[in-house]
Amino acid sequence: MTALxxxxxxxxxxxxxxxxxxLSISVGGNEFFALLGPSGCGKTTxxxxxxxxxxxxxxxxxxxxxxxxxxxxxxxxxNLMFQSYALFPHMTVAGNxxxxxxxxxxxxxxxxxxxxxxxxxxxLSSLSGRKxxxxxxxxxxxxxxxxxxxxxxxxxxxxxPLGALDKKLREQMQIELKRLQQETGxxxxxxxxxxxxxxxxxxxxxxxxxxxxxxxxxxxxxYERPDNRFVADFIGQMNFFDxxxxxxxxxxxxxxxxxxxxxxxxxxxxxxxxxxxxxxxxVSETEHGGNLQAEVEGLAYLGQDLILHLRIAGxxxxxxxxxxxxxxxxxxxxxxxxxxxxxxxxxxxxLSE
Amino acid sequence: MVVSRRIVLTGPGIIWxxxxxxxxxxLLLVNSFFERGIYGGIDYILxxxxxxxxxxxxYAQIFWSSARxxxxxxxxxxxxxxxxxxxxxxxxxxxxxxxxxxxxLPLWSNYLIRTYAWMVLLNSEGLINKTLLGLGVxxxxxxxxxxxxxxxxxxTYAYVPFMILALFSSISKLGPExxxxxxxxxxxxxxxxxxxxLPLTLPGVAAGSVFVFVLSVGNFVTPxxxxxxxxxxxxxxIYDQFLTARDWPFGSAIAAIVIGIMMLxxxxxxxxxxxxxREGTAA
Ligand SMILES: Nc1ncnc2c1ncn2[C@@H]1O[C@H](COP(=O)(O)OP(=O)(O)OP(=O)(O)O)[C@@H](O)[C@H]1O
Ligand SMILES: [Mg+2]
Numbered sequence: 078m079t080a081l082x083x084x085x086x087x088x089x090x091x092x093x094x095x096x097x098x099x100l101s102i103s104v105g106g107n108e109f110f111a112l113l114g115p116s117g118c119g120k121t122t123x124x125x126x127x128x129x130x131x132x133x134x135x136x137x138x139x140x141x142x143x144x145x146x147x148x149x150x151x152x153x154x155x156n157l158m159f160q161s162y163a164l165f166p167h168m169t170v171a172g173n174x175x176x177x178x179x180x181x182x183x184x185x186x187x188x189x190x191x192x193x194x195x196x197x198x199x200x201l202s203s204l205s206g207r208k209x210x211x212x213x214x215x216x217x218x219x220x221x222x223x224x225x226x227x228x229x230x231x232x233x234x235x236x237x238p239l240g241a242l243d244k245k246l247r248e249q250m251q252i253e254l255k256r257l258q259q260e261t262g263x264x265x266x267x268x269x270x271x272x273x274x275x276x277x278x279x280x281x282x283x284x285x286x287x288x289x290x291x292x293x294x295x296x297x298x299x300y301e302r303p304d305n306r307f308v309a310d311f312i313g314q315m316n317f318f319d320x321x322x323x324x325x326x327x328x329x330x331x332x333x334x335x336x337x338x339x340x341x342x343x344x345x346x347x348x349x350x351x352x353x354x355x356x357x358x359x360v361s362e363t364e365h366g367g368n369l370q371a372e373v374e375g376l377a378y379l380g381q382d383l384i385l386h387l388r389i390a391g392x393x394x395x396x397x398x399x400x401x402x403x404x405x406x407x408x409x410x411x412x413x414x415x416x417x418x419x420x421x422x423x424x425x426x427x428l429s430e
Numbered sequence: 431m432v433v434s435r436r437i438v439l440t441g442p443g444i445i446w447x448x449x450x451x452x453x454x455x456x457l458l459l460v461n462s463f464f465e466r467g468i469y470g471g472i473d474y475i476l477x478x479x480x481x482x483x484x485x486x487x488x489y490a491q492i493f494w495s496s497a498r499x500x501x502x503x504x505x506x507x508x509x510x511x512x513x514x515x516x517x518x519x520x521x522x523x524x525x526x527x528x529x530x531x532x533x534x535l536p537l538w539s540n541y542l543i544r545t546y547a548w549m550v551l552l553n554s555e556g557l558i559n560k561t562l563l564g565l566g567v568x569x570x571x572x573x574x575x576x577x578x579x580x581x582x583x584x585x586t587y588a589y590v591p592f593m594i595l596a597l598f599s600s601i602s603k604l605g606p607e608x609x610x611x612x613x614x615x616x617x618x619x620x621x622x623x624x625x626x627x628l629p630l631t632l633p634g635v636a637a638g639s640v641f642v643f644v645l646s647v648g649n650f651v652t653p654x655x656x657x658x659x660x661x662x663x664x665x666x667x668i669y670d671q672f673l674t675a676r677d678w679p680f681g682s683a684i685a686a687i688v689i690g691i692m693m694l695x696x697x698x699x700x701x702x703x704x705x706x707x708r709e710g711t712a713a
Contacts, residue, residue, distance in 0.1 A: 150614060156614055161607060163607045163608055166630070176617075176625070177616055180616035180617045
């Protein structure tokens with residue numbers, strides 16, 4: 078896959094704060110790429126530099142092999158869908174969508190056809206005469222999307238496109254965004270702080286932390302093989318046991334010595350944490366189910382899953398386990414129950430900060 | 431409970447407005463339908479004569495020329511005020527206040543003194559003519575004072591702050607995002623101004639224009655001092671009817687017409703603002 082967008086060593090500081098710090102990513106021609114990270118990690122700043130609204134202090138931005146770092150925003154074949162949609166309140170839905178094409182000098186029947194197509198794509202044809210004030214949040218979001226897509230940019234930037242929507246609509250829109258991306262073949266660079274959203278939609282994810290990349294990779298890699306504790310903690314839920322690499326395994330004080338999937342990569346003496354996902358924790362009422370004894374301290378019923386907080390003697394934090402509804406244990410387990418728990422070495426990782 | 435508190439809180443304001451605005455206006459309106467007394471004052475005999483007289487070509491011409499001067503003043507204020515308001519609106523918040531205070535500063539000094547200052551600047555021996563003569567740009571002094579030009583300069587100078595304030599509030603409400611969206615969609619800065627910024631700040635344009643127009647039409651000091659009394663504007667006409675001709679009913683009739691026109695303008699402007707606000711908030 079040849080890269081469409083290449084961000085090379087870009088830095089942007091606001092006073093003493095480096096919002097984006099020597100960051101490099103590349104996005105392929107038909108890729109759905111997600112920028113994920115906590116609030117203030119520089120996602121919007123990076124997007125605004127790619128769109129042309131901020132100038133990087135250092136580094137280059139290339140599109141299709143051409144350096145666009147100094148190109149004006151209105152000349153870049155890139156469109157940005159604003160977090161707040163930024164629809165023109167004095168224009169109708171059709172007027173908003175037509176605006177970008179009018180700027181290219183398009184008029185008459187051509188213009189109308191392209192606008193109609195774009196509105197049909199986002200299923201808004203019936204509302205073309207309305208003003209933005211007469212639309213619901215989800216409808217506004219789709220107008221903003223149509224307005225950006227109608228220009229057929231090479232790259233579409235979306236800043237928290239689903240941020241303002243409720244959960245149900247979000248999930249529906251996630252699927253719709255993915256469909257639109259595949260239908261149009263336009264590369265999408267989507268900013269989100271919702272890890273689930275990134276996992277659902279993206280081909281690849283870059284997780285940012287204070288203006289730098291914490292990890293870049295496919296959703297499965299980030300989830301199953303996080304590079305460090307920050308990534309593991311941000312994406313999904315994770316149990317951590319602080320400890321140290323000993324000669325024969327990873328030693329957690331008061332708990333024992335453990336094997337882990339990446340044990341051989343970790344140098345002896347390294348202080349780190351053993352990490353296990355809650356859904357990888359095996360819980361059983363009999364001893365052969367695991368080698369750690371625990372007491373059920375709390376339960377949370379989620380419908381499809383049951384979350385258990387397991388108190389292990391000598392450990393400060395409870396171990397979180399996630400049992401699927403199909404597990405027979407979920408029907409009768411109660412607070413105070415004595416259980417055995419454990420996990421397979423292949424499903425645990427040793428992670429440092 | 432709620433109703434009584436509302437009355438207590440709004441009462442003083444309402445009494446103030448009643449006593450100083452509504453009642454005088456009502457008296458004015460009533461007086462305009464009576465005949466003038468032989469030695470000034472009012473004879474309480476009903477008549478519509480005053481309004482018939484007001485549309486006499488002599489007076490209609492004053493209406494028209496006043497409107498023309500006020501309109502030019504409004505346009506000049508708009509052209510000067512918009513860029514200024516735009517620049518201030520784009521500044522960081524903490525610098526805005528300083529500039530707004532600078533804009534309003536002249537309003538805190540005496541109007542007459544400021545008008546005399548313009549006489550000093552504009553007269554044939556004044557600073558501008560002296561400088562131009564000295565530089566050899568002109569051979570004879572330019573007729574800068576005692577004409578419509580001087581009136582428009584004086585009125586613009588006096589009222590441009592109102593224009594700037596009205597425009598500023600409208601432009602700063604807009605925020606940068608819609609301009610960025612326009613740029614992102616391929617518009618040049620000029621196009622962005624024409625298609626997005628200007629249409630969305632029209633309520634401010636309307637508000638500022640109505641302010642300046644209304645204030646200019648009613649002004650009688652500037653036409654007297656800078657216009658040299660040659661140009662009679664509506665303000666002067668009303669002033670003369672009350673204080674020189676002592677024809678109170680006719681003065682009242684003209685004043686009533688002017689107030690009527692102003693109220694019409696303000697209503698149109700308020701409707702415009704209301705409509706924009708409804709569109710804007712839900713954007
Ligand atoms: N115009 C600006 N002036 C000063 N500081 C800024 C500016 N824009 C961003 N910053 C700072 O840069 C950092 C990154 O901001 P940015 O808006 O890119 O974060 P973000 O990842 O988009 O966060 P969020 O998820 O909250 O939108 C923050 O510390 C922010 O305070
Ligand atoms: Mg942001």
